[in-house]
Amino acid sequence: xxxxxxxxxxxxxxxxxxxxxxxxxxxxxxxxxxxxxxxxxxxxxxxxxxxxxxxxxxxxxxxxxxxxxxxxxxxxxxxxxxxxxxxxxxxxxxxxxxxxxxxxxxxxxxxxxxxxxxxxxxxxxxxxxxxxxxxxxxxxxxxxxxxxxxxxxxxxxxxxxxxxxxxxxxxxxxxxxxxxxxxxxxxxxxxxxxxxxxxxxxxxxxxxxxxxxxxxxxxxxxxxxxxxxxxxxxxxxxxxxxxxxxxxxxxxxxxxxxxxxxxxxxxxxxxxxxxxxxxxxxxxxxxxxxxxxxxxxxxxxxxxxxxxxxxxxxxxxxxxxxxxxxxxxxxxxxxxxxxxxxxxxxxxxxxxxxxxxxxxxxxxxxxxxxxxxxxxxxxxxxxxxxxxxxxxxxxxxxxxxxxxxxxxxxxxxxxxxxxxxxxxxxxxxxxx
Numbered sequence: 001x002x003x004x005x006x007x008x009x010x011x012x013x014x015x016x017x018x019x020x021x022x023x024x025x026x027x028x029x030x031x032x033x034x035x036x037x038x039x040x041x042x043x044x045x046x047x048x049x050x051x052x053x054x055x056x057x058x059x060x061x062x063x064x065x066x067x068x069x070x071x072x073x074x075x076x077x078x079x080x081x082x083x084x085x086x087x088x089x090x091x092x093x094x095x096x097x098x099x100x101x102x103x104x105x106x107x108x109x110x111x112x113x114x115x116x117x118x119x120x121x122x123x124x125x126x127x128x129x130x131x132x133x134x135x136x137x138x139x140x141x142x143x144x145x146x147x148x149x150x151x152x153x154x155x156x157x158x159x160x161x162x163x164x165x166x167x168x169x170x171x172x173x174x175x176x177x178x179x180x181x182x183x184x185x186x187x188x189x190x191x192x193x194x195x196x197x198x199x200x201x202x203x204x205x206x207x208x209x210x211x212x213x214x215x216x217x218x219x220x221x222x223x224x225x226x227x228x229x230x231x232x233x234x235x236x237x238x239x240x241x242x243x244x245x246x247x248x249x250x251x252x253x254x255x256x257x258x259x260x261x262x263x264x265x266x267x268x269x270x271x272x273x274x275x276x277x278x279x280x281x282x283x284x285x286x287x288x289x290x291x292x293x294x295x296x297x298x299x300x301x302x303x304x305x306x307x308x309x310x311x312x313x314x315x316x317x318x319x320x321x322x323x324x325x326x327x328x329x330x331x332x333x334x335x336x337x338x339x340x341x342x343x344x345x346x347x348x349x350x351x352x353x354x355x356x357x358x359x360x361x362x363x364x365x366x367x368x369x370x371x372x373x374x375x376x377x378x379x380x381x382x383x384x385x386x387x388x389x390x391x392x393x394x395x396x397x398x399x400x401x402x403x404x405x406x407x408x409x410x411x412x413x414x415x416x417x418x419x420x421x422x423x424x425x426x427x428x429x430x431x432x
Contacts, residue, residue, distance in 0.1 A: 004067055004331065005122045005133055008183045009086055009094030021092055022085065026072060028228065028290055029113055029142045030070065030149060038141065038226045039070055039117060042216060042339075044347035045235035050360050054367040057220040057336045058194035059153060062204055063234065064136055065211030066121035067331045071135060071186075072100055073114040086120075090333040098181035102171050103144070104163040107254075114164060117224075120184070122207035127247040131185040134210075139193075140164065141224055150225040156224060161188055162333050195365035197357055201295040215357075228340075238351025240315060242326055243344050244335040245271035247312040266297045271314065271323060274335040282334050287341070289320030290314055311335050 012019045024034035030038045069317070070087040084096045113325040118137035119372040140160040141149050165188045172179045179185065192200055194217055205212050214236035236242075248270040251261035251268050273287035290312070292300070300307060311332050314323040336344065 001124055004065075004327070004329075005120050007067060007086055007088055007094055007120065007331070008021070008133070009096040012085070012095060014092070019093060021073070022072075023114075025074070026087070026115065029115060029145075029147060031147055032397055035091075036226075037070075037087065037089055038115070039087075039089070040139075040225050040229040040232060041227060042232035042234035043228065043230055044235045044342075044344045044346050045215075045217070045352060046350050047352050047356075050352065050356070053194050053345050053360070053364045054218065057311065057368060058216050058217045058233070058369065059157075059220055060194050060197055060200060060215055061138060061191050062200060062208065062212050063214040063216045063236075064121050064189075064208075065213045066119040066120045066136070068119050068121075069135075070141075071114075071116040071118060071137065073099070073111065073116075075110050075112045077112070083112055088331060090331075096183055098183055100171070100178065101164070102167045104167045107167060111143075111167070113142060114140070114144060115142040116140050116160065116164060119392075121210035125209060127240045128204040135184055135186045136189050137165065137186060138189040139218075139224060149226075151223065151234070153218055153222070153224075155218045157191065193365075193368065195361045195368060197361060201354065201358075235352065235357070236347075237354060238348050239318065241351065242313050242315045242342055242346045243323075243341055244311050244313050244329050244332055245273060245287065245290075245341075246335045247290065247307060247310055248272050248284075248286075249308040266292065266294065271312075272335070273338045273341050275338050284335075285338075288323060288365065291317070291320060291324055339353060361406045369371070 026038060027033075027035045032038055068089060072085040072087055072093075073082060074085065082100060084099045086094045086096060088094070101110050101114070103109040116137045117139040118135050121134055121136060123132045123134050124130075132228075137160055138154050139153070141147070143159045143163045146159075148159055157165065165186065168186065172185075188203060192204070197215065200215065214234060217233040217235065219231035222229075225231070250268040250270055251263055252261040252265060252267075254260045269290040269292050270286055271288045271290050272284040275283045275285055277283065311329045311334065313326045314330050315326055317324040317396045335341075
């Protein structure tokens with residue numbers, strides 16, 4: 001799998017006066033009544049969302065395989081000095097030197113406080129065989145001290161491009177020595193209409209220099225929401241849907257000393273699901289089992305790496321009817337919340353294949369074009385297309401095909417009697 005980058009920068013000490021001030025300042029900028037991570041979180045795509053793509057305008061972009069961070073530019077108004085922080089999903093702050101962002105109107109003045117949403121990726125150039133760390137921006141919460149979270153996506157994207165990216169990009173072109181000071185360069189993600197996924201699959205994704213693991217659909221008309229947002233849809237092929245659990249190893253008792261565990265035998269690889277915080281501490285409960293064969297266990301022992309008590313990303317392997325490990329996600333403070341896990345499992349069982357998305361695209365396009373002739377409402381957007389998408393060619397509009405059948409190809413989610421993913425609600429007299 002593609003390598004997940006490490007987040008650069010010097011971490012701001014936890015619970016220090018600096019961190020407390022930064023979190024409160026971000027909360028004020030975002031107009032939030034809490035100082036938790038202000039980023040939005042998508043929901044998993046299911047077959048019901050196909051109809052929603054027809055009823056509302058969505059933009060779509062490829063889902064990069066990287067690490068999600070918010071880019072926070074903090075500017076001192078009196079001195080004009082700027083400091084950049086990266087905010088990860090742990091809500092930890094890392095200070096980064098080397099950046100300067102000019103104002104979009106007066107380029108000798110600094111851009112004021114700005115918060116950008118995006119993802120760090122490692123781009124690999126096949127020609128030079130070199131890797132480069134890159135930040136791909138796709139949304140914005142605050143720009144030049146102005147909160148834009150309540151505005152629709154097209155307005156936020158316009159501010160991201162015109163107020164944040166273009167002035168900085170022009171400065172780098174005119175002063176190339178400034179780029180050498182930066183720990184990574186910055187790009188704005190290409191965005192397409194929701195019905196333009198054929199180009200995304202055939203042109204955009206093959207040209208990527210980093211990993212891709214699906215698509216992200218974002219409703220054009222709705223505001224930016226801190227936390228889970230039902231208007232952002234994360235699509236993956238059903239067989240590639242993954243879940244983050246906490247991995248807990250349980251060793252059997254030693255035959256020689258039953259009061260002690262036997263660390264020489266293969267343990268039970270328990271997957272524990274996150275159930276929220278209780279008294280300030282994350283609460284987990286046993287959920288399922290991760291399958292590890294004997295050869296994999298031997299490699300794990302030889303690695304010398306800690307496996308217990310870490311967040312692990314797993315996928316459902318239908319050939320063995322078990323969860324299989326993909327990688328550790330140390331960038332995430334907790335596994336997926338219990339309700340999110342249930343939604344992802346539903347997406348696996350009720351998932352939408354790539355072919356079904358492509359088959360529905362003409363109907364989505366027809367519905368979108370029909371809305372362009374209607375007055376704008378709260379649920380429909382008649383916005384101009386995003387710059388990267390371009391306008392579709394003129395010509396006769398395709399007819400509205402019936403919804404394609406989406407069959408459940410993957411069978412039961414689990415066969416183990418111990419699994420919480422499937423099976424009866426009670427087992428051996430116990431409620432599961």
